[in-house]
Amino acid sequence: AQSVTQPDIHITVSEGASLELRCNYSYGATPYLFWYVQSPGQGLQLLLKYFSGDTLVQGIKGFEAEFKRSQSSFNLRKPSVHWSDAAEYFCAGSPGGGADGLTFGKGTHLIIQP
């Protein structure tokens, strides 16, 4: 079955420190992969996406993610977090072609320590 797994429910990072949020996928072929962020009471905002090509993708707000086929991973990174990055982060995938509903991970709640 197709699935997206985010192993970390909560992550606490100090402001200014680097961040890596983990995402693993299970699909028969290379899926479309996405990272979304959700702030309290808000909808989902797209950070970045991977369809094909360059495995390192850049997104908004200084985020990047790397697609690693050998590890079935699509981890999200940021070199230096800001207090405003505190939010819920969701990794999502679809089998490809785009005409599919997204399968979401359970989310990682990011807490920023001053």
Next chain:
Amino acid sequence: GAGVSQSPSNKVTEKGKDVELRCDPISGHTALYWYRQSLGQGLEFLIYFQGNSAPDKSGLPSDRFSAERTGGSVSTLTIQRTQQEDSAVYLCASSFGNPPDTQYFGPGTRLTVL
């Protein structure tokens, strides 16, 4: 330009009543999706429209749930005989193209069934 809009933003209803949730996609977006977000289940795909047709209804949890889309634009998600387990945030997303590309989400409707 305007994003995806949903109404109402909050809905409180009594068990057994019917509810209608509305989604206005981004202008020109041909694909429309409904998702449900709840504490227990996370983010679940419900249904996908391409134009006015729904090629994928696989995520609808029961026959109490139905959705329609008219004029290739506005969509309504109807829940009949609501149950307490239907309490959740219902998110709508839209996307451009066939096959569609990235999904852009609305702010959601928070449904509470008493």
